[in-house]
Amino acid sequence: MDPDVPPADRLQHLLALKHHEVPPPGFFEAFPERVRARIRAAGSTSATPWWERVRSWTGWRPALAGACVVVACGLWLWPRVQGPEAGPGRRAGGSGVPAGQGGLVEGATATAPATPWPAQAPVRRAEAVNSMAPQGLFTPGLGLRGALSPAAATTGVQGLVATGLPPATLPPTR
């Protein structure tokens, strides 16, 4: 090779060899039909799963994919982080009261509840249960006076057979 030819031009000569790298014969004749087939296939499988669509959509945008993951994790963690302090009836802090000992419902007084419900005076658990039971059916410490009939499993309160009480004391059902 002529030594006067600058290396840059020699490189151009060398890169010109790349023009000779061609696909197999007939490749370009079949190419448009292959594209058409893929377009048809893509159209017929438009009902791809949502995760596939998300993946293909975010495949071009790594930052967007990362942001989606952060938002999803945040939504998943939010109730777990906020739950113990804000929810009514949940215990605040780490003061443990053994279950079944009738402790105070502390959420009502220890922290202001993050709910629209008005704050109430602390209520003992047993009293709270009593106030929920129909009058005359429940004796504190003894439980229900009546026994559940076999039909109770299917009919609920209406299946109660009150012993020694008139049926009129049953709460109206809705």
Added chain:
Amino acid sequence: MPPTLPETPSAPPEPPPPQRAEAAEDAALVRRAQQGEIEAFDTLVRRYQERIYSVVYHMTSHHEDAADLAQEAFVRAWKALPGFKGDSSFFTWLYRIAANLTLNHLKQHRRRGHFSLNDLDLQAENDPDLLALVSERTPRRDAALRELQEKLNVALQKLSEPHRMVVTLHDIQGLRHEQIAEIMRCNVGTVRSRLHYARQQLQAWLADCLK
């Protein structure tokens, strides 16, 4: 002894970038394709298939990957066609899709690091450059050509993807700096500096072949 290169390149040039009349035709075809006329899109495919395949192939040096990615580029172009407003030419827009697809593919398969070389086409045998490369057609000449081609591809694969893309688009495909800047969404200065750096690297790696 390493093969020497001929004085003047006369290899068949890549199809030139589209001229103004061709761009106007493209715009008309795009409008028809946007209305759902697949035949119009077919014409665009035929018009650009070689250029798109070529850029993907020179980036990947792998025929199967290039075929797959080139087809996928057209499929994505068809899907995105309703949103194409004509801010740039169809040619630039299509190239950008193919370039992004290829760069994305290369990032995902960076570790694979293999490539297959296609046989030289029949025209290459009549190319005066190649005939001058080795005087007679002998197994030794074929081997020399293959070796040269392999060295060139190895050197190209050593370049980073953006640098290889610039070399492919400019030195192999003949695009202008401005067109490359538009395709790669960077400024012209960046294209020039990448091209300069890439050529320096190639010259260093191919020093034996360039003597």
